[in-house]
Amino acid sequence: MMARRTGRRPGRQDTRATIVKAARTAFADRGFDATTIRQVAAAADVDPALVHHYFGTKNDLFLAVLDLPVDPAALLEEAVAGDPAQVGTRLVRAFVTAWDSPVGTAGAALLRSAVGNTTVARLFRDLVYGRIAARLVRRLGLPPQEAPLRTALVASQIAGLATTRYLLAMEPLASAPPEVVVAAVGPTVQRYLFGDLPAVTGEQV
Amino acid sequence: MMARRTGRRPGRQDTRATIVKAARTAFADRGFDATTIRQVAAAADVDPALVHHYFGTKNDLFLAVLDLPVDPAALLEEAVAGDPAQVGTRLVRAFVTAWDSPVGTAGAALLRSAVGNTTVARLFRDLVYGRIAARLVRRLGLPPQEAPLRTALVASQIAGLATTRYLLAMEPLASAPPEVVVAAVGPTVQRYLFGDLPAVTGEQV
Numbered sequence: 001m002m003a004r005r006t007g008r009r010p011g012r013q014d015t016r017a018t019i020v021k022a023a024r025t026a027f028a029d030r031g032f033d034a035t036t037i038r039q040v041a042a043a044a045d046v047d048p049a050l051v052h053h054y055f056g057t058k059n060d061l062f063l064a065v066l067d068l069p070v071d072p073a074a075l076l077e078e079a080v081a082g083d084p085a086q087v088g089t090r091l092v093r094a095f096v097t098a099w100d101s102p103v104g105t106a107g108a109a110l111l112r113s114a115v116g117n118t119t120v121a122r123l124f125r126d127l128v129y130g131r132i133a134a135r136l137v138r139r140l141g142l143p144p145q146e147a148p149l150r151t152a153l154v155a156s157q158i159a160g161l162a163t164t165r166y167l168l169a170m171e172p173l174a175s176a177p178p179e180v181v182v183a184a185v186g187p188t189v190q191r192y193l194f195g196d197l198p199a200v201t202g203e204q205v
Numbered sequence: 206m207m208a209r210r211t212g213r214r215p216g217r218q219d220t221r222a223t224i225v226k227a228a229r230t231a232f233a234d235r236g237f238d239a240t241t242i243r244q245v246a247a248a249a250d251v252d253p254a255l256v257h258h259y260f261g262t263k264n265d266l267f268l269a270v271l272d273l274p275v276d277p278a279a280l281l282e283e284a285v286a287g288d289p290a291q292v293g294t295r296l297v298r299a300f301v302t303a304w305d306s307p308v309g310t311a312g313a314a315l316l317r318s319a320v321g322n323t324t325v326a327r328l329f330r331d332l333v334y335g336r337i338a339a340r341l342v343r344r345l346g347l348p349p350q351e352a353p354l355r356t357a358l359v360a361s362q363i364a365g366l367a368t369t370r371y372l373l374a375m376e377p378l379a380s381a382p383p384e385v386v387v388a389a390v391g392p393t394v395q396r397y398l399f400g401d402l403p404a405v406t407g408e409q410v
Contacts, residue, residue, distance in 0.1 A: 115317050115320055129375075157365050164360050
């Protein structure tokens with residue numbers, strides 16, 4: 001059956017592109033969680049095993065759709081391990097290190113697309129919440145009722161850093177050494193994750 | 206002389222559009238400070254008095270180029286007055302209030318353009334530094350050698366709030382009541398403006 005399908009789609013690149021296109025539509029329409037490899041395969045008219053063969057897991061497929069060379073969640077693994085009192089600093093350092101590398105080019109392209117296109121924005125939100133936040137919450141033990149707003153606040157500072165340092169090249173932030181950025185912004189992320197935020201814990205503000 | 210020029214450019218709207226186009230090029234090429242009304246008038250082939258007549262000051266012309274219905278610096282006047290210990294809170298409140306109003310639509314359009322277009326990015330940086338930061342520094346008395354990085358850090362959090370709350374609509378931040386946002390983000394801005402930041406003051410980090 002795969003052989004026959006391969007016969008109709010001779011190029012491996014064509015097949016990959018067809019799967020990515022079907023996956024982009026599925027993720028954008030249903031979100032990451034509700035999308036299955038089986039649905040994507042059906043939409044692309046290929047066998048599910050072929051999707052797994054080309055892309056690996058659903059997570060890998062999602063990264064391929066976003067054209068990200070690395071899994072942002074994997075970059076966070078080291079940052080969320082270790083002393084919780086320094087996790088903000090380590091997260092900002094991991095982020096700046098990644099963006100100062102070629103990974104940043106892919107990140108910039110994704111962020112530019114996301115702010116201008118609602119479909120990509122939906123995929124971006126799924127990346128942040130489904131892929132990154134879910135892992136942060138699990139690893140850091142954030143209370144589930146506080147985690148969404150704390151995560152969004154962290155995202156606001158990190159996205160703002162990406163926007164001003166990289167997309168808009170606002171000096172002196174754009175040229176500041178990584179450790180200057182880490183020292184200034186790390187405590188913000190730390191407070192958003194663990195600080196006493198009445199607005200987050202539901203107390204009267 | 207103006208009458209003859211008016212004869213060649215019969216429409217007031219045409220003349221306005223010609224001036225805005227010339228001003229956009231001039232601001233983008235030379236920056237806000239180095240651009241003069243006289244240069245813009247010459248490039249648009251009109252009398253400088255006509256530019257003043259249609260647009261007012263150079264600042265007003267700059268806002269027209271950016272298609273902003275209000276002067277962001279004017280929105281800050283109230284925020285920077287009063288108790289310095291609460292200025293971060295008041296700045297975030299002024300920002301959220303403005304973006305939750307129709308002004309936000311213009312702001313969103315400008316930010317979207319800025320991240321995708323280097324010319325608009327240059328104009329945006331001029332807006333933030335030339336128009337907003339200059340006033341903040343003057344009114345808040347920030348040390349001149351610290352002001353640029355402190356301003357850029359404030360911009361990073363505010364731009365990130367605009368990106369996540371408005372452009373990407375990341376929940377629960379997108380739907381959070383203004384006071385929740387103010388309570389969570391105000392202290393960040395306060396710290397960036399006045400906090401003990403070794404990275405900013407030049408101490409070893």
